[in-house]
Amino acid sequence: MVNKKIIMTVEKIETGFSAYAVDYPIFTTGKSIPELINSAYEATEFYFEDKKVKVDANDIRFEIDFKQFFKYYKVINSKFLAEKIGMNATLLSQYVSGTKKPSPKQTEKILSGIHQIGQELSGINLLQTA
Template sequence: MAKIKKITITVEKTDTGFSGFSEEYPIFTTGQSIPELINNAYEATEFYFEEEKIKIQPNDIKFEIDFKQFFKFYKVINAKFLAEKIGMNPTLLSQYVQGHKKPSAKQTEKILNGIHQIGQELSEINLLQTA
């Protein structure tokens, strides 16, 4: 069974949900939510490589979304709060989010680490129910 390189699926917000496409292969899909898009992308990728008898594993596919799309969908993440949390100038992060500037690889990693840290913190919280 043959093995392929990593496939990158670019995710974009649409009026009806989300779309995903690969620039390396003719793989396109949509979904009303991110989880649905991810499932559909796995199915579309498996279907595309079916004749070549290539088995696709979840770690063979990488999903990418640009800053503007990310913050448009995840409105719950406040860019100013994130900038303060990671020690970045809020105006600079705002320029990345609006697409006016493109962050370097180092800045992208810093932002992504901050987002992951917030996600980790949120996943560890339990809410108390009051009577």
């Protein structure tokens, strides 16, 4: 088990995504987010292998900035999200563009709204119409 949480910063690149650990020399890439996450787990396990440290998924936290998140997940409309979480749409737009930085409380509110939308979507089944 790792002594502290491993923070992996995710960035959008031309060929997909990259991630690097803030406190360790761990770097990786992937064509998609799921591929990047799997690659990051493998790279982290490889780094700690010779140190005889066991790493599991709960030891790693992935972070991506607002601008890159909304650039990749274009399906999430910031105006819709702002309405959903009771936030001023212009303020959220400023967070997304990077002209303002959200407080930790605002970040948690936004993340909670994104998770809520994800839960709602995962509970929906689409019907095929004839």
